[in-house]
Amino acid sequence: xxxxxxxxxxxxxxxxxxxxxxxxxxxxxxxxxxxxxxxxxxxxxxxxxxxxxxxxxxxxxxxxxxxxxxxxxxxxxxxxxxxxxxxxxxxxxxxxxxxxxxxxxxxxxxxxxxxxxxxxxxxxxxxxxxxxxxxxxxxxxxxxxxxxxxxxxxxxxxxxxxxxxxx
Amino acid sequence: xxxxxxxxxxxxxxxxxxxxxxxxxxxxxxxxxxxxxxxxxxxxxxxxxxxxxxxxxxxxxxxxxxxxxxxxxxxxxxxxxxxxxxxxxxxxxxxxxxxxxxxxxxxxxxxxxxxxxxxxxxxxxxxxxxxxxxxxxxxxxxxxxxxxxxxxxxxxxxxxxxxxxxx
DNA sequence: TCAACTTTGTTGACGAATCATCTAACTGAT
DNA sequence: ATCAGTTAGATGATTCGTCAACAAAGTTGA
Numbered sequence: 001x002x003x004x005x006x007x008x009x010x011x012x013x014x015x016x017x018x019x020x021x022x023x024x025x026x027x028x029x030x031x032x033x034x035x036x037x038x039x040x041x042x043x044x045x046x047x048x049x050x051x052x053x054x055x056x057x058x059x060x061x062x063x064x065x066x067x068x069x070x071x072x073x074x075x076x077x078x079x080x081x082x083x084x085x086x087x088x089x090x091x092x093x094x095x096x097x098x099x100x101x102x103x104x105x106x107x108x109x110x111x112x113x114x115x116x117x118x119x120x121x122x123x124x125x126x127x128x129x130x131x132x133x134x135x136x137x138x139x140x141x142x143x144x145x146x147x148x149x150x151x152x153x154x155x156x157x158x159x160x161x162x163x164x165x166x167x
Numbered sequence: 168x169x170x171x172x173x174x175x176x177x178x179x180x181x182x183x184x185x186x187x188x189x190x191x192x193x194x195x196x197x198x199x200x201x202x203x204x205x206x207x208x209x210x211x212x213x214x215x216x217x218x219x220x221x222x223x224x225x226x227x228x229x230x231x232x233x234x235x236x237x238x239x240x241x242x243x244x245x246x247x248x249x250x251x252x253x254x255x256x257x258x259x260x261x262x263x264x265x266x267x268x269x270x271x272x273x274x275x276x277x278x279x280x281x282x283x284x285x286x287x288x289x290x291x292x293x294x295x296x297x298x299x300x301x302x303x304x305x306x307x308x309x310x311x312x313x314x315x316x317x318x319x320x321x322x323x324x325x326x327x328x329x330x331x332x333x334x
Numbered sequence: 335t336c337a338a339c340t341t342t343g344t345t346g347a348c349g350a351a352t353c354a355t356c357t358a359a360c361t362g363a364t
Numbered sequence: 365a366t367c368a369g370t371t372a373g374a375t376g377a378t379t380c381g382t383c384a385a386c387a388a389a390g391t392t393g394a
Contacts, residue, residue: 071342072343073342073343084343087343088344091344
């Protein structure tokens with residue numbers, strides 16, 4: 001599996017630098033699948049519930065939090081978003097009335113909490129979203145291949161962690 | 168009361184609407200893997216070569232085209248981008264000197280072609296990109312699982328096409 | 335107590351993506 | 365030839381995401 005025939009200098013004409021046919025196909029198909037799947041999921045959710053993927057991600061995290069409230073940086077950790085993106089997006093969601101900032105007794109930065117409208121929005125959207133993920137992803141792939149996919153995801157993430165890049 | 172299992176109609180209270188543990192895990196892991204993988208790929212390419220994922224996608228298509236030139240709508244078909252996104256992005260790439268618009272003999276809309284600088288940019292970046300995709304994706308997953316993944320992608324795309332949504 | 339440092343969060347500017355709209359060119363039928 | 369319908373492409377407004385800089389606390393240490 002390792003690439004034998006390593007040369008002294010990388011060159012664009014050197015086949016070893018490139019993906020072979022199968023890898024190429026797998027990669028392109030993966031890219032296409034991901035793009036299509038997300039186009040469908042997002043479009044659905046946007047059209048039916050007015051929630052973007054970003055909105056949804058925030059609100060799922062909030063709704064699963066112990067008391068329905070989290071500090072902004074905790075949201076940042078679970079979503080892996082940049083803090084500025086998070087800040088900007090929370091401001092917009094606050095203006096739309098989906099979340100609010102509430103100061104807890106002590107004088108730390110405020111918690112982010114779902115408003116009643118916000119909670120209604122996810123609980124309204126979640127079933128349809130779950131159903132879509134199920135039919136288009138989980139059921140389409142099927143249990144055996146899904147298990148393999150999960151392994152593959154682990155393998156990729158391990159490779160990312162071990163191989164150079166601390167990101 | 169609402170907990171009894173509906174048989175005839177789908178319902179939000181029906182367990183069948185939700186993802187089970189395994190599906191849930193698979194989906195979240197997939198989301199996380201994709202996010203991490205792309206963060207690494209894009210960051211690398213951006214940092215080392217100043218090319219975004221979008222730039223790269225355009226230029227790969229152009230470099231593989233018969234005579235290194237394509238009509239804009241052909242690029243649109245192979246990238247699956249919206250035409251306005253394509254138009255905006257091509258304008259920016261043109262301003263950066265990566266591509267140019269060239270009118271071919273007859274009076275149709277101009278072809279999009281790589282400039283010398285543009286060609287140099289991909290041929291410079293492509294090996295590193297291919298190597299990254301290989302180590303982080305193809306080799307990490309391994310040939311057997313990669314084959315299964317490819318099947319899964321096909322299955323998802325079929326499901327998307329058959330099931331309602333014309334997108 | 336004071337200064338350096340880290341953590342948490344905000345802001346503004348700019349690049350990128352989407353949507354709706356608009357234009358020009360091609361197609362084809364009368 | 366002309367009018368309608370489609371296709372290819374551009375544009376502007378709006379929104380989203382990133383980057384860099386900033387600010388306000390909290391922490392550590394002399």
